[in-house]
Amino acid sequence: MIKIDLKLFVTLSRYLPDNSEGLEITEGTTVEKLMADHGIPSELVKLIFINGKTQNSKYRLKNNDRVGLFPPVGGG
Amino acid sequence: MGTSKIEERYDRNFNTLSHEEQKILGTSKVVVIGLGGLGGSVCEMLARVGIGHLTLIDGDVFEASNLNRQLLCQENLIGFPKAQAAKNRVNAINSEVKVRYFIEYVDESNMYERIKDADVVMDCLDSIDTRFKLQKAAQKASIPIVSGAIAGVAGQVTTIFPDDKGYELIYGKKGQKQSKGVETRTGNIAYCAFFVAALQSSECLKVLLDRGDILRNKLLIAELWTNTFDIMDLV
Numbered sequence: 001m002i003k004i005d006l007k008l009f010v011t012l013s014r015y016l017p018d019n020s021e022g023l024e025i026t027e028g029t030t031v032e033k034l035m036a037d038h039g040i041p042s043e044l045v046k047l048i049f050i051n052g053k054t055q056n057s058k059y060r061l062k063n064n065d066r067v068g069l070f071p072p073v074g075g076g
Numbered sequence: 077m078g079t080s081k082i083e084e085r086y087d088r089n090f091n092t093l094s095h096e097e098q099k100i101l102g103t104s105k106v107v108v109i110g111l112g113g114l115g116g117s118v119c120e121m122l123a124r125v126g127i128g129h130l131t132l133i134d135g136d137v138f139e140a141s142n143l144n145r146q147l148l149c150q151e152n153l154i155g156f157p158k159a160q161a162a163k164n165r166v167n168a169i170n171s172e173v174k175v176r177y178f179i180e181y182v183d184e185s186n187m188y189e190r191i192k193d194a195d196v197v198m199d200c201l202d203s204i205d206t207r208f209k210l211q212k213a214a215q216k217a218s219i220p221i222v223s224g225a226i227a228g229v230a231g232q233v234t235t236i237f238p239d240d241k242g243y244e245l246i247y248g249k250k251g252q253k254q255s256k257g258v259e260t261r262t263g264n265i266a267y268c269a270f271f272v273a274a275l276q277s278s279e280c281l282k283v284l285l286d287r288g289d290i291l292r293n294k295l296l297i298a299e300l301w302t303n304t305f306d307i308m309d310l311v
Binding site for chain 2: 007009010011013044046047049052053054068070071072073074075076
């Protein structure tokens with residue numbers, strides 16, 4: 001098992017698991033699977049940031065990764 | 077205002093800005109597209125800091141639902157064109173600023189014409205689709221865009237130069253994009269709009285003065301419930 005920090009922004013925050021800091025997951029889990037495992041609807045996620053850089057949902061998570069998921073924001 | 081009063085106007089800018097930089101701002105041309113929550117505050121700040129030429133564009137009129145967050149919206153201006161209100165406000169703050177205003181929505185037919193002579197375009201739009209069209213026009217005109225977007229108490233800012241991929245990196249390739257984001261569900265809160273408008277105004281000055289760290293190929297993300305402020309690499 002590895003530990004990651006998960007942050008969900010704006011409307012996604014309702015899907016945040018209780019133990020989002022130091023969340024235990026299986027090594028090599030993709031972001032896609034992480035979202036499915038925690039009931040985060042992938043169609044609501046527009047940007048995936050891993051350690052401050054954009055990645056796609058096929059990215060395989062590593063120990064201590066900081067994961068941020070952001071919905072589309074377009075208001076003015 | 078006499079010369080001494082005009083010089084006094086920028087007294088508190090100096091030491092942060094040089095006299096030379098203040099002069100550059102005075103000859104700069106900035107277009108603000110969208111004069112709602114972001115654009116109204118952007119106009120206010122750019123007029124106060126001393127941008128010499130402002131072009132202000134929005135086809136909309138104020139509604140009562142704008143009062144919660146739009147700086148230029150007042151009870152006595154419900155039904156009044158936002159572009160005209162912005163022009164009046166800029167004139168009242170700084171009579172040295174040369175203002176053009178257009179009570180019209182931008183689309184492919186008028187966008188290039190409106191922005192082609194600008195040094196910077198401020199994207200304060202509320203439509204993702206129109207943002208893509210603006211990027212195309214700005215690329216054609218070789219003008220950088222400073223873009224802000226808000227939803228609830230969250231916001232994002234980036235600066236897009238003509239050679240950059242820009243919105244594609246944020247909203248996905250054309251076809252995947254959608255017209256609106258989650259702001260249709262969250263609404264927008266005044267202090268978040270003002271905050272993101274301030275970041276946009278700062279980016280505008282940095283681009284005009286070629287100074288500081290510009291958010292090129294980077295997205296500044298802020299979420300105010302959790303005091304999260306991050307700068308993400310888009311490439």
